[in-house]
Amino acid sequence: MLEVTGLSGGYYNHPVLDSVSFTVNKGELFGVLGPNGSGKTTLLSMLSGVLAYEAGTIKIKGKSLKEYSAKQLAQVIAVLPQHSSLAFSYTVKETVSLGRYAHQKGLFHSWSDEDEAVVQKVMEQTGVADFSDYQFEQLSGGERQRVLLAQALAQEPEILFLDEPTNHLDLSYQKGLLDLMKKMAAEYELTVIAIFHDLNLAGLYCDRLMLLEKGQVRVNDIPNEVLKQERIQQVYRTEIEKHPHPAIPRPQMFIVPNQHVSEKEACMINEQFLTVSDEMVQLHAPIPLRTMSSGVTGSGTGWHQTFVNRHVSHTYSCENHVEEMTDYLRSYGFEPSETVGMMTAVFLEAVSYRFLQGENFSIFVVVTAGVGNAVDASLADQHSDAPRPGTINTWVFINGHVAEEAFIHSIVTATEAKVKALHELGVKDPVTNTWATGTSTDSILIAATQRGERLQYAGTITPLGKLISRGVYDCTVEAIERNERVKRT
Amino acid sequence: MLKQSIRTSLTNNKPLAYIIAVSFLLFSMMVGISIGSVSVPFLTLFQILGKEVFHLPIAAQPDTMFTNIVMNIRLPRVLLAGLVGASLAIAGAAFQGLLRNPLADPYTLGVSSGASVGAVATIFLGISIPVLGNFTLPILSVVFSIITIFCVLFFAKKMDRSMKVETIILTGIIFSSFLSAFISLMIALTGEELRQIIGWLMGSVSMRGWSYIVIILPFFVIGSLTLMMNTQELNAMTFGENRAKHLGVNVQRRKLTILIAGSVLTGAAVAVSGTIGFVGLVIPHIIRQIWGPDHKHLLPLSLLIGSGFLILADLVARMVISPSELPIGVITSLIGAPAFALILLKRRRQGER
Numbered sequence: 001m002l003e004v005t006g007l008s009g010g011y012y013n014h015p016v017l018d019s020v021s022f023t024v025n026k027g028e029l030f031g032v033l034g035p036n037g038s039g040k041t042t043l044l045s046m047l048s049g050v051l052a053y054e055a056g057t058i059k060i061k062g063k064s065l066k067e068y069s070a071k072q073l074a075q076v077i078a079v080l081p082q083h084s085s086l087a088f089s090y091t092v093k094e095t096v097s098l099g100r101y102a103h104q105k106g107l108f109h110s111w112s113d114e115d116e117a118v119v120q121k122v123m124e125q126t127g128v129a130d131f132s133d134y135q136f137e138q139l140s141g142g143e144r145q146r147v148l149l150a151q152a153l154a155q156e157p158e159i160l161f162l163d164e165p166t167n168h169l170d171l172s173y174q175k176g177l178l179d180l181m182k183k184m185a186a187e188y189e190l191t192v193i194a195i196f197h198d199l200n201l202a203g204l205y206c207d208r209l210m211l212l213e214k215g216q217v218r219v220n221d222i223p224n225e226v227l228k229q230e231r232i233q234q235v236y237r238t239e240i241e242k243h244p245h246p247a248i249p250r251p252q253m254f255i256v257p258n259q260h261v262s263e264k265e266a267c268m269i270n271e272q273f274l275t276v277s278d279e280m281v282q283l284h285a286p287i288p289l290r291t292m293s294s295g296v297t298g299s300g301t302g303w304h305q306t307f308v309n310r311h312v313s314h315t316y317s318c319e320n321h322v323e324e325m326t327d328y329l330r331s332y333g334f335e336p337s338e339t340v341g342m343m344t345a346v347f348l349e350a351v352s353y354r355f356l357q358g359e360n361f362s363i364f365v366v367v368t369a370g371v372g373n374a375v376d377a378s379l380a381d382q383h384s385d386a387p388r389p390g391t392i393n394t395w396v397f398i399n400g401h402v403a404e405e406a407f408i409h410s411i412v413t414a415t416e417a418k419v420k421a422l423h424e425l426g427v428k429d430p431v432t433n434t435w436a437t438g439t440s441t442d443s444i445l446i447a448a449t450q451r452g453e454r455l456q457y458a459g460t461i462t463p464l465g466k467l468i469s470r471g472v473y474d475c476t477v478e479a480i481e482r483n484e485r486v487k488r489t
Numbered sequence: 490m491l492k493q494s495i496r497t498s499l500t501n502n503k504p505l506a507y508i509i510a511v512s513f514l515l516f517s518m519m520v521g522i523s524i525g526s527v528s529v530p531f532l533t534l535f536q537i538l539g540k541e542v543f544h545l546p547i548a549a550q551p552d553t554m555f556t557n558i559v560m561n562i563r564l565p566r567v568l569l570a571g572l573v574g575a576s577l578a579i580a581g582a583a584f585q586g587l588l589r590n591p592l593a594d595p596y597t598l599g600v601s602s603g604a605s606v607g608a609v610a611t612i613f614l615g616i617s618i619p620v621l622g623n624f625t626l627p628i629l630s631v632v633f634s635i636i637t638i639f640c641v642l643f644f645a646k647k648m649d650r651s652m653k654v655e656t657i658i659l660t661g662i663i664f665s666s667f668l669s670a671f672i673s674l675m676i677a678l679t680g681e682e683l684r685q686i687i688g689w690l691m692g693s694v695s696m697r698g699w700s701y702i703v704i705i706l707p708f709f710v711i712g713s714l715t716l717m718m719n720t721q722e723l724n725a726m727t728f729g730e731n732r733a734k735h736l737g738v739n740v741q742r743r744k745l746t747i748l749i750a751g752s753v754l755t756g757a758a759v760a761v762s763g764t765i766g767f768v769g770l771v772i773p774h775i776i777r778q779i780w781g782p783d784h785k786h787l788l789p790l791s792l793l794i795g796s797g798f799l800i801l802a803d804l805v806a807r808m809v810i811s812p813s814e815l816p817i818g819v820i821t822s823l824i825g826a827p828a829f830a831l832i833l834l835k836r837r838r839q840g841e842r
Contacts, residue, residue: 050731074737081735087589087727088782098725102737109721155736 001026001191007056016042018215027189031202034212035236040195048079074102078157080149082164092147093132099154122153142173162194178205199253203227227251266452269364269397270355281309281351292407293445296325298340306339309393314345342443344391346370350486352479358467360453361400365471368393369479374436376429395445400455402448409458410446417469421476506780510793517797521567521804529555570694570803571796572705573758578795580754581769582787583716586723587747588654594770595755599664603637604630604759606668612682613675627704627760634756692763692818694803701761708757715750720784765818767825
C-alpha cells in the first residue's frame with residue numbers, strides 16, 4: 001500500500017530524515033514512535049505531500065507520490081491533524097462536508113446525493129451526528145477531534161494518517177478513537193499510520209511499530225520486539241520498566257520517576273518490625289515492599305507494606321473468605337489494598353523466624369507450620385477436595401533489589417527447602433502414607449525492599465538462593481517441632 | 490442558547506437569506522434613483538426604467554427631465570456605487586477567508602494604496618494619455634494596483650518560499666506604508682490640484698457617467714466569477730493551508746488565483762471611485778454573523794448586501810448637506826468604524842463568557 005525507500009530531507013538546510021525505508025500493508029495499523037525531534041512529524045508531512053523531500057521515493061499503491069495531483073492524493077490519503085484552529089466558526093456538518101472536496105466535480109463543486117450519504121455515514125460512525133448543527137467552537141476537545149476524524153473519513157481514504165491522535169483526549173475518547181481505527185482497519189481494510197507519544201497505546205493497538213531515532217529507522221517490527229526495555233531506555237534516554245499487559249498479550253512500559261535520596265537509602269527488614277500475638281503474626285515494614293505472594297489478600301505481584309498471618313480456628317469456614325479477610329483487616333486498622341493477608345489454624349506462638357546476613361544483602365524468614373494436613377504432591381489425586389486445617393505459611397523478606405525472575409527462583413528455592421524439611425522430620429501424608437511434600441493450603445510470600453544490592457538470580461546455589469534455602473529449611477523444621485510441642489501441652 | 494437557535498435557523502435558511510439580500514439591493518436602488526435634489530416619483534421611475542432599460546411598450550410619456558435625470562445621472566451613479574460596493578465586499582470576504590483573519594480587508598495587502606498612487610500621480614503630474622483621454626486615471630490606477638499585488642507576492646515569495654499568509658500580510662502592510670508615503674509626498678508638493686486629490690482620495694461616485702461603469706464591469710465580472718469558483722477552497726483554507734492541502738486543495742495555485750482576483754476587484758473599485766473604507770471589512774463580517782461563514786453563501790450575499798449598502802451610503806453622502814456633497818468614504822467610515830467597534834466588543838464579550 002505504502003512503500004518508502006531511502007527517504008531523506010527536512011526543512012531548508014536542516015536535514016531531519018536520513019534514508020528512511022519501510023513498507024506498510026493494506027489494512028495494517030502502523031505506529032510511528034520516537035523521541036521529540038526524531039522526525040516523526042516531518043515524515044508524516046512528507047508522506048501526506050505537504051513537505052517536499054530531497055531524496056528517495058514514496059510510492060502509494062505502486063505510484064509515486066509526485067505523480068498524484070492534490071485532489072487525487074486526497075482521495076487516497078486523509079490526515080487527522082493534531083489540533084486545528086479555526087478563524088471562523090463553521091457548524092459540524094459544514095466542517096465534515098469539506099472532506100468531500102476531493103470528490104466533488106465541476107467549477108462550482110456541486111453537492112451530490114452520494115456526498116450527502118457519505119457525510120451522514122461518517123458522522124454516525126464517529127458519533128457526531130447528534131450535534132451536526134452545533135458550532136465547531138462550542139465543542140469540547142474530544143468532540144472536535146471526532147469531527148475532524150469525520151472530516152478525514154468523509155474523504156473515503158484508503159490510508160489514514162494520525163498525528164498523535166490521543167493528545168488532549170481523556171481516557172474513554174482515547175480508547176474510543178483507537179478502537180474505531182482498529183475496527184475500520186479490520187472491516188474496511190483502511191490502512192492507518194499513526195504517530196504516537198504514548199508507547200503503551202501504540203503497543204496496545206498497532207500491528208507493527210517503527211521506532212525512529214535521530215531521523216533514522218532504529219527498528220521496525222511487532223510491538224513486543226520494538227518495545228524492549230533496553231532499547232527504549234537508550235532511545236528515549238530515560239528509565240523505564242517493561243511489563244506485560246494484565247489482560248491481553250501486549251507489552252506495556254512504565255516510566256520510573258527519579259527517586260529522592262531518602263527513597264534510595266537501604267532499608268533493613270528484621271525482627272524489630274515483627275510482632276507476634278495469639279491472634280496474628282504481623283510485620284509492618286517502614287517502606288512498601290515489592291511482593292509476590294499467594295495470600296488471601298494482596299496476592300499476585302504488587303507493593304505492600306503490612307503483612308498479616310492470622311490465626312483462625314480449625315473449624316473456620318467461610319463462603320467468601322476474601323471478603324471476610326478484608327473486613328477483618330479493616331477492623332484492625334489495616335488498609336486491605338496495602339496488606340498481604342494469610343490465614344493459619346496453627347498456634348502462633350509456634351512461629352519461627354530467623355535473620356540471615358549475606359554479602360551486601362540479608363534476608364528475614366518467618367514460618368508458621370502445621371502438618372496435620374500434609375500431602376504428598378505426587379499422589380495428590382488420592383485426596384478429597386475438602387481442605388483440612390494445618391498449613392505452612394512461609395514469608396521471605398529480602399533486603400536487596402530483586403529482579404522479576406529472582407522472585408520466581410526464590411519461590412522455587414523456598415519450596416524445595418520446605419519439602420526437604422518435611423522429609424527430614426519424617427512427615428507423612430496420612431492418606432497415602434508416603435512422604436509428604438507440603439500441606440494442601442500452603443502459602444508463600446516473597447517481599448523485597450528493592451534497595452541496595454541488585455539480585456538477579458535466586459536459584460539454590462546462588463548467594464541469595466543459599467540464604468533462602470538455609471533460612472526456610474531451619475525455620476520450617478523449627479516451626480513444625482514447636483507446633484508439635486504446643487499442641488501436646 | 491436561544492441566540493444559538495436563532496443563529497442556527499437563520500444559517501440553515503439560505504433561500505430566505507437570498508430573498509432578503511436581493512430585496513435590500515432592489516430597495517436601495519429604487520430609493521437611490523428616486524431621491525435627490527429633484528425627487529422622481531416611484532411610478533414615473535418604473536415607467537422610465539420599463540421604457541428605457543427593458544424597452545417595454547409603455548403608453549405613458551414620462552417627463553423628459555425625469556428621463557434625463559434617471560438615465561444620465563442617477564442610474565449610472567447608483568449602478569456605479571452598487572458595483573463598487575459589491576466589488577469591495579466580495580473581495581473583502583475572500584481576503585478574510587484566505588488570510589484567516591476577520592480583520593483583513595482589501596486594503597491590507599496594499600492594493601488600494603497602489604491604485605491610489607496611480608490615481609494621485611495622474612492628477613499630480615497631469616498625465617493624460619491621448620488614446621485613453623478621461624480614462625487615463627482609472628486605467629492607470631488598475632494597472633498600478635495589479636503591479637502592486639505582484640510586487641507584494643514577489644517579495645513575499647523572496648522572504649518565504651511557501652508564501653505563508655502571515656508573510657503576505659506583513660509584506661502588504663510594508664508596501665502599504667511605503668506607498669502611502671508617496672501619496673503624502675505628492676500631496677505636500679502639490680499646489681492647485683490639492684482639492685482634487687483630496688476629493689479623489691476620500692472617494693466619490695458622483696459625475697462619473699456610464700463610461701466608468703464600462704471600465705469596472707469587466708473586472709467585476711471576471712473577479713467575482715473567479716472568486717465564486719473558489720468558495721470551497723476558501724472554506725478549506727480557513728482550516729489552515731496544510732489542512733486544505735490534506736483535503737485535496739491545490740493551495741499554491743488557488744491562493745494565487747484568489748489573491749489576484751481580489752486585487753483586480755479592489756483595484757478596479759478604487760480606480761473608479763477612490764478609496765472607500767470599511768465596506769470590505771464590515772459587510773462580510775455582518776453577513777458571517779448572521780448567515781455563517783460558509784463561503785459558498787458568504788461571497789454572493791456579501792456582494793448583494795455590499796452593493797445595496799454603498800448605494801444607500803452614497804444617497805446619504807449627497808443628501809446630508811444638499812445641495813453640496815460629502816465624500817462617500819466619509820459616510821462609510823462614519824458608519825463602518827463604530828459598527829466595527831461594536832462587533833469587536835461583542836466578540837470580546839463572547840470570548841470572555
